[in-house]
Amino acid sequence: MVSTHTTLGGFSFDNCLMNAAGVWCMTKEELAGVKDSAAGTFVTKTATLDYRAGNPEPRYQNVPLGSINSMGLPNQGLAYYLDYLLELQETEPERTFVLSLVGMSPDETHTILKQVEASDFKGLTELNLSCPNVPGKPQIAYDFETTEAILHEVFTxxxxxxxxxxxxxxxxxxxxxxxxxxxxxxxxxxxxVNSIGNGLYIEDEQVVIKPKNGFGGIGGEYIKPTALANVHAFYQRLKPEIQIVGTGGVLTGRDAFEHILCGASMVQIGTTLQKEGLSAFERITNELKAIMKEKGYESLDDFRGKLRYIED
Incomplete structure (x- = not known):
């Protein structure tokens, strides 16, 4: 019997597929749609402490091989998502969901995480280190000194x-x-990975999104090779108890298979979900299972991380 069951952070999930933060996750209604689909779980929109309207429209554009966006962290604020997750713990205690968050400054990040720590939330928390934080500074995770300092304080x-x-x-x-x-x-x-930052897409001699004069994050088919490389590089380097979630360029079951082959325990779908809708989860799950059946794999453990190299 072929199964796409997986575990992450000590929790079990019936399916390894879920949404990527930023897609089908802005409102409770969208999150409920993912929850009730073939996906194994959902992750919320990355929450800041307070509501944010985000960047001016147009800020997202589908393009032939993916998407470009400069959203500006629009979200309903931490309390909105945390309250919904606490409701679900009461009504569906057997399921686990993921809360994504980041502060607009290191201090705000700690304020948010301390609120989550003090709450009754029992799921997984994702700290989004791939957001610009301080004007004139790079994304947090590109600043290794700041990343280490934030994590050191967080785990106190x-x-x-x-x-x-x-x-x-x-x-x-x-x-x-x-x-x-x-x-x-x-x-x-x-x-x-999150999107590849600061791409530019042009139609009729004009950029297609308004913020930052058209510069935005690139997602979709464009980024799969980069995403797979990052998944496998960290699978090789991180201690075994730190698992990998693979995100980027997942259009088909084959793409999800390759993320797992590179070491992913769960696989997130972003641009394809935006373009296709919730039915993408069932389609990609069925395609993944068909590949596993053809290869004689019954579980994800049978092939996770077992990427082969060309030997001399």
Whole structure:
């Protein structure tokens, strides 16, 4: 019997597929849609302490091989998502969901995490380190000194299962340096990757999104090779108790299979979910199961991380 059951952070999920933060997760209604689909769970929109309207429209655009966006962290605020998750713990206590969050400053990040720590929330928390934080500074996870300082302080008070959402890295030495930092901490998972930052897409001599004069994060087919590289690089480098969530370029069951082959325990779907809707979960799950059946794999453990290399 072929199964896509998986575990993450000590929790079990019937299916390894879920949404990526930013897609089908802004409202309770959207989250309920993912919850009731073929997905194994959902992750909320990355929450800041207070409501944010985000960047001016148009800020997202589907393009032939993916998408480009500069959303500006629009969200309903931490309390909105946390209250909904606490409601679900009462009505569906057998299921586990993921709360994504980040502060607009390191201090706000700690304020948010301390609120989650003090709450009755029993699921997984994802700290989004792939957001710009301070004007003139790079994304948090590209600033290794700041990343290490934030995580060091976080784990002085945060005791619940915590993972981090990462931007893509492009240099082997950066994989080494980042992994050396992450291995110092009791992280439940790392999520690889967020969109490739600051791409530019042009139609009729004009950019297609308004913020930042058209510069935005690239998702979809464009980024699968980069996402797979990050998944596998961290699978090779992180201590075994830090699991990998694979995100980027998942259009088909084959794409999900390759993320798992590279070491992912769960796989998130973003641009494809935005374009296709909730039916994408069932389609991709069925395609993944068909590949597993054809290859004689009954569980994800049969092939997770078992990417083959070309030997001399």
């Amino acid at each position: 008070y945060f005791t619940k299962p915590l993972g981090i959402k990462l931007p893509p890295y492009f240099d082997i030495v950066h994989f080494d340096q980042a992994a050396a930092i992450f291995n110092q901490f009791p992280l439940a998972f790392v999520n690889c």
